[in-house]
Amino acid sequence: MFPAPTTHPRTVRSAHRDGEITAWALAAGGGDREAAECFVRATYDDVRRFVAHLSADVPGADDLAQETYLRALTSLAKFAGRSCARTWLLSIARCVVIDRYRSAAARPRVADTLDWQTAAERAQPRHLPGFDETVAVFDALDAMDPSRREAFVLTQLLGLSYAEAASAAGCPVGTVRSRVARARRDLTSVWQPARSSRNHVS
Incomplete structure (x- = not known):
């Protein structure tokens, strides 16, 4: 190996x-x-x-x-x-x-598949700046439609161009663009309520 x-x-x-x-x-x-x-x-x-x-x-x-x-x-x-x-x-x-x-x-x-929060807790100590945000992103990615998650990871996390991501995923460039846009909306819908809730508590 x-x-x-x-x-x-x-x-x-x-x-x-x-x-x-x-x-x-x-x-x-x-x-x-x-x-x-x-x-x-x-x-x-x-x-x-x-x-x-x-x-x-x-x-x-x-x-x-x-x-x-x-x-x-x-x-x-x-x-x-x-x-x-x-x-x-x-x-x-x-x-x-x-x-x-x-x-x-x-x-x-x-x-069941290991959930993202458990994985994040094992990888990073709690009470550090950004920990809750990291867990929130992992949770959102885990819950996302697999095709959207794939397009988002390829372009936004790995830095591939839309054309390269389309080649890797075996789909048209327009499909990748659409999936990334929807993935961003999915993340925004999860992220904004969480931020609002924390601001309200503080």
Whole structure:
């Protein structure tokens, strides 16, 4: 299995960075192991966040990311660089999550999905500035329509363009724009009452 990177430097969204990632993918497809390692390290954080949000399964995100890279690295020899390698990789991650859902649906349900608030409480101490807001956003994302959540995560959290998100999600650009707009409305409808309630109490 491929080890998760020990550090996750913030990825700068730029054409140069995407070109660099694509170049690593092409080199890795030709057998360059060092390029393969660079490709994984440069994209791992985005893949993990994407599958965590899309699946609403924070503890299982690393397993889903590992499966994504297993599929991707065995397919790199066929990657021709016609699109950004990161967009191609996220489309594989999406298929991994879909396959996991299908597999889970075929088995008897033994437990409810871990809720976002529990995950946030384990990841961040309480009583810190922004904690309640973070939990509120996670709760809202968890309750959101899956297609809207996917479009929102791809564009607003991972920084993909609408065209790149459409390619990753396998739908028209206009559909992504519509889903993002609706996701924003969903978040606003949840966020404003919560803020008003806290202001009223204080």
